[in-house]
Amino acid sequence: MEVKKRSTPILPWMRSPVDVNQFEACALNLVPCLDPRLEVALDKMGFSSLFPVQVAVWQETIGPGAFERDLCINSPTGSGKTLAYALPIVQKLSTRSVKCLRALVVLPTRDLALQVKEVFAAIAPAVGLSVGLAVGQSSIADEISELIKRPKLEAGICYDPEDLTCELQSSVDILVATPGRLMDHINSTKGFTLEHLCYLVVDETDRLLREAYQSWLPTVLQLTQSNEESLFPLANSFLSSNFGSLKTIRRCGVERGFKGKPHPRLVKMVLSATLTQDPSKLAQLNLHHPLLMTTGKRRYQLPEKLESYKLVCFKTLANIYVVFFICESNLRPLYLVALLQELGEEKCIVFTSSTESTHRLCTLLNLFGDLGIKIKEYSGLQRQSRRSKTLKSFREGKVQVLVSSDAMTRGMDVQGVRNVINYDIPAYIKTYIHRAGRTARAGQAGRCFTLLHKYEVKRFKKMLQKADNESVPHYSVPFSSIESLRAAYNSALGKLKETVESEASRKRKFGSKFSKLSRTKPTDRRKG
Numbered sequence: 001m002e003v004k005k006r007s008t009p010i011l012p013w014m015r016s017p018v019d020v021n022q023f024e025a026c027a028l029n030l031v032p033c034l035d036p037r038l039e040v041a042l043d044k045m046g047f048s049s050l051f052p053v054q055v056a057v058w059q060e061t062i063g064p065g066a067f068e069r070d071l072c073i074n075s076p077t078g079s080g081k082t083l084a085y086a087l088p089i090v091q092k093l094s095t096r097s098v099k100c101l102r103a104l105v106v107l108p109t110r111d112l113a114l115q116v117k118e119v120f121a122a123i124a125p126a127v128g129l130s131v132g133l134a135v136g137q138s139s140i141a142d143e144i145s146e147l148i149k150r151p152k153l154e155a156g157i158c159y160d161p162e163d164l165t166c167e168l169q170s171s172v173d174i175l176v177a178t179p180g181r182l183m184d185h186i187n188s189t190k191g192f193t194l195e196h197l198c199y200l201v202v203d204e205t206d207r208l209l210r211e212a213y214q215s216w217l218p219t220v221l222q223l224t225q226s227n228e229e230s231l232f233p234l235a236n237s238f239l240s241s242n243f244g245s246l247k248t249i250r251r252c253g254v255e256r257g258f259k260g261k262p263h264p265r266l267v268k269m270v271l272s273a274t275l276t277q278d279p280s281k282l283a284q285l286n287l288h289h290p291l292l293m294t295t296g297k298r299r300y301q302l303p304e305k306l307e308s309y310k311l312v313c314f315k316t317l318a319n320i321y322v323v324f325f326i327c328e329s330n331l332r333p334l335y336l337v338a339l340l341q342e343l344g345e346e347k348c349i350v351f352t353s354s355t356e357s358t359h360r361l362c363t364l365l366n367l368f369g370d371l372g373i374k375i376k377e378y379s380g381l382q383r384q385s386r387r388s389k390t391l392k393s394f395r396e397g398k399v400q401v402l403v404s405s406d407a408m409t410r411g412m413d414v415q416g417v418r419n420v421i422n423y424d425i426p427a428y429i430k431t432y433i434h435r436a437g438r439t440a441r442a443g444q445a446g447r448c449f450t451l452l453h454k455y456e457v458k459r460f461k462k463m464l465q466k467a468d469n470e471s472v473p474h475y476s477v478p479f480s481s482i483e484s485l486r487a488a489y490n491s492a493l494g495k496l497k498e499t500v501e502s503e504a505s506r507k508r509k510f511g512s513k514f515s516k517l518s519r520t521k522p523t524d525r526r527k528g
């Protein structure tokens, strides 16, 4: 008997999306209504045209769509989603007369937030707007002094932080934040208010919706609702019970810069390369007349110029037979090293399944003798400062290979990454898409290699079918290369044992703090 597959019901508005493929890139001087100052800023960034997704979003925001609907944007990795939302927001706010926090962009990790802030910082100052960051990179006090303007007092009078009568003002028009630090400011920073917010961007939506992070989303939505008792009778009681004196609820018609005009609706823009279609998850966003913008008919899409490969090795016997081997587990590091040697100095990211195996693999590779490649580790196990330093060296090309846990999977944009290697097969197609998407960005070519055990081949094929990528060709390294690495490998394994032992004894010495951190977790679910 045929068992019918249960499919998730699609929300009615998702059935008629705008197809981004119908749009073409548009030269900057032809973009309708683009502020000339922004055109100059984009030109300085080295951009001469807008990508299709940016043109499509422009149409729905600055163009005839006029920001009337909330936008759900599902377009492939590297297609330019950041500028797709940053540009219309900046253009729209360029006419504001009074400074207050009007746009909030939320991202799941600190490195991603830093990256997005850079994009805003490259265009917003051109039209007199300021951009702030709330990610916990600096102390909360430093962050507050960046975000909140102290009142100018007469000589001899000191600023009293407890004085509720003195009005504090935002120093920024746009804030890029991670949920944790955002909640810190909502809960305890005097003068921090979402009262004037006009735009809320939830980037990497499916990742952010997966974890509640102190209920940041319901909190932001409550704090940005209009205070109309008849419409939201429960809002006041929720706020007074949860936030005491820090009520930032919007007051109709009394917004700074909007006096006498109807209050603008809070526009939401949600984005991902793997946007969820789950109605219960999307319901959390309380979207207004949402419009889905997607690329083609398929839900999951890989970048056009990405080539996917299964890594194998070959052996020629008496010039006749070519025998393929899928990676045997004890030889996996050798397959990897043989491949890295073939790729030479091309920038590569090697993904593993956990922070622990990232550390182990990176240590092993560095014990391999002189491979002529600079290899570094990037994982959630490391301190943020260390990760940022590594990322900087990788961006600058001082490091060629980054061995990474899934901390690097989403959104990270590093110029010139030509290859992604899945040392461990990803558990989900979404993870494959985000990992592979670190290459082949902005229309460039790139390759994604996956090391597979024999028993993983079927699962891999099934997984890639979800992205309509059924036939993944082999990429073969010669068995002779693997053979020639065996001696170095055995020696590296011996040294690895010593290194692991000395790390373990250091851990024991410094107590349980480190061991708590190093517990293996599937990094897919780790917070950045």
Ligand SMILES: Nc1ncnc2c1ncn2[C@@H]1O[C@H](COP(=O)(O)OP(=O)(O)OP(=O)(O)O)[C@@H](O)[C@H]1O
Binding pocket: 046, 047, 048, 049, 050, 051, 054, 075, 076, 077, 078, 079, 080, 081, 082, 083, 272, 273, 410, 411, 412, 413, 437, 441, 442
């Ligand atoms: N109009 C443009 N012209 C040239 N390059 C661009 C343009 N827009 C964006 N880019 C570049 O394209 C790359 C990818 O952009 P971005 O990081 O916004 O992609 P994304 O769609 O958000 O990817 P992901 O889903 O992985 O987060 C970046 O290096 C960015 O600088």
